[in-house]
Every structure is written in structure tokens, then in C-alpha cells.
Amino acid sequence: MAERISDAEHAVMEVLWADAPLTANAVAERLTDSQSWTLPTVKTLLSRLLAKGALAAETEGRRFLYRPLIARVDYVSHESRRLVDRLFGGRLSPLVAHLTERGALTADDISEIMVLLKAPVGHSRP
Amino acid sequence: MAERISDAEHAVMEVLWADAPLTANAVAERLTDSQSWTLPTVKTLLSRLLAKGALAAETEGRRFLYRPLIARVDYVSHESRRLVDRLFGGRLSPLVAHLTERGALTADDISEIMVLLKAPVGHSRP
DNA sequence: CCTTACTGACTACGTTTGTAATCGAACGGA
DNA sequence: TCCGTTCGATTACAAACGTAGTCAGTAAGG
Numbered sequence: 001m002a003e004r005i006s007d008a009e010h011a012v013m014e015v016l017w018a019d020a021p022l023t024a025n026a027v028a029e030r031l032t033d034s035q036s037w038t039l040p041t042v043k044t045l046l047s048r049l050l051a052k053g054a055l056a057a058e059t060e061g062r063r064f065l066y067r068p069l070i071a072r073v074d075y076v077s078h079e080s081r082r083l084v085d086r087l088f089g090g091r092l093s094p095l096v097a098h099l100t101e102r103g104a105l106t107a108d109d110i111s112e113i114m115v116l117l118k119a120p121v122g123h124s125r126p
Numbered sequence: 127m128a129e130r131i132s133d134a135e136h137a138v139m140e141v142l143w144a145d146a147p148l149t150a151n152a153v154a155e156r157l158t159d160s161q162s163w164t165l166p167t168v169k170t171l172l173s174r175l176l177a178k179g180a181l182a183a184e185t186e187g188r189r190f191l192y193r194p195l196i197a198r199v200d201y202v203s204h205e206s207r208r209l210v211d212r213l214f215g216g217r218l219s220p221l222v223a224h225l226t227e228r229g230a231l232t233a234d235d236i237s238e239i240m241v242l243l244k245a246p247v248g249h250s251r252p
Numbered sequence: 253c254c255t256t257a258c259t260g261a262c263t264a265c266g267t268t269t270g271t272a273a274t275c276g277a278a279c280g281g282a
Numbered sequence: 283t284c285c286g287t288t289c290g291a292t293t294a295c296a297a298a299c300g301t302a303g304t305c306a307g308t309a310a311g312g
Contacts, residue, residue, distance in 0.1 A: 099206065
């Protein structure tokens, strides 16, 4: 399995998940909106992600085109599970219970989730 | 606001959330089940948590009795929000959607959550 | 060709984290 | 009273992280 992706690295991954492949410069450009990193910083993060096997780089001329090697959905799954395991004993319902108690859910959230849960998770209907 | 609590520190907090106040030794004992830390390690973590203001220590004779200063529910809220913000744009429903898609929910989870969501919440949305 | 601008690589450095040894003070038993 | 045990405090140190500067190669333009 992949090594842990740090917060800063995650920001870089998000850019590449949104649009890949990209050069280091392109990544840095899209990051300056959210972060205030210099180009060298972004390049370091890209190198580390490359070393971790989270990215692949295909050389285009003199520069690199970076692209994610791990899917966002996998990363998200992994992180979600990590949190749920760590804080809620692996069960999702305590999370939802917690959020409802805390009033962190809007009415829209609730209806959306209800719809999702009614969707065919298990099939085989009579 | 509290400084960030690391993973190792979190394990210590869990012990104290389960049962407080405790001496350093008592904490270490309960941790050896899950972690394989030596006493000095646990003491370091306790000190750091103390420095971060996450714990209070009331001196009992020659030793300390540690107790949490931050509530577990607050920590959990904070961490949950952090994850949901970071990975799901602040919305919970995508998390649920994600988990259902991934088949990460048992039937029991689903019915429990349905019950929870039917409880009166009622909020306005942006 | 020769210079320049751009690119990845390498280096740097302070902080946080994980993990632990050691030290000095104090308490308790002999 | 003296010593060993027991605490917390101090110190240590490597790895990871956040952030960034410098270097060397090379493609492109003149």
C-alpha cells in the first residue's frame, strides 16, 4: 500500500486529480489560488509524491508531466475509513449520530442521505 | 484553540477519556494492550499533551493525576469536520454516498442511520 | 555557436512526531 | 539515617514535514 500522503501533498494531489497530466508549473499555478507556495516548494512536494509512488511522471521533452497513480476514490476511502476506525470504532452510524446531535447536517443533507440509503445497496427484491 | 493532537497523542487521550484521572503508570498500563510503548514514551506524550493544554494534571502526593481538558465530543467533531471539509467539500452526503458505493455500510448501519435522520433536526441551509 | 531561461535535482533547515534513555528529587522502607 | 525505588523533567535523535534556495543541464532563441 502507498505510504502516507501528508496534508501539503494532498493539496497537490487534488490539483492533479482535477486535471492531469500537468507540468510542475501548471500545478504550482493552480495552487497559488489556495496556497501561497513558491515553485520550489511545489516541486519538492511533487518529487516526494513521485518517490512515494503516488504520482507517475512521463517526460515530455525537457520537463515532466505528472499524473496521479492512485485514484482519488481510493485515497478518500482510505482516509474515511481511517477516521471512522479511529474515532467511531469502525462504525459509520456513530459518525452520523454525532453530526446530527451537533446540528451539523442541513435538511438538504438529510434528504440527500435518505435517498442514498434507499438506493439499491443490497438488491434482490421480491 | 487547541494545538493539533497527533496520532500517538490521540491514543493517550482515548485512555483518559475512557477513565480519568489516571497516573502516568495507569495510562501506560492500559496502553500496552494496544500499543507497545515504554513508560518513558507514554510520559513524553503526557507531557506534550499537558503543554498543548489538552490535559490537566492535578498533583496527588508526589505524582500526577492526568485528566482531559478537552471533551472527546469536541475532538471528534473537530476531526470529523476536518475530514469532511478536506475530502468532501464540507458536505456529509458525499461521504455517505461514497461509503454506500463502496459497500462499506452494513444493513444495520443503514437502518440505524435512517432512524437517526428521522429524528427532529431542522436547520436552514446557506 | 553562444547565451539565456527554464526544469528537475539536490541541498537546507526549522518544527513536529515517534520513541526512548537518563537525571535529579523525593518518598518509603530498612 | 541512608539507600533504593519511583516520579516527572530533561535531553536525545531519527524520520517526516513544510517551506524554500541553489545548481546544473538543456532546449530555444538570437
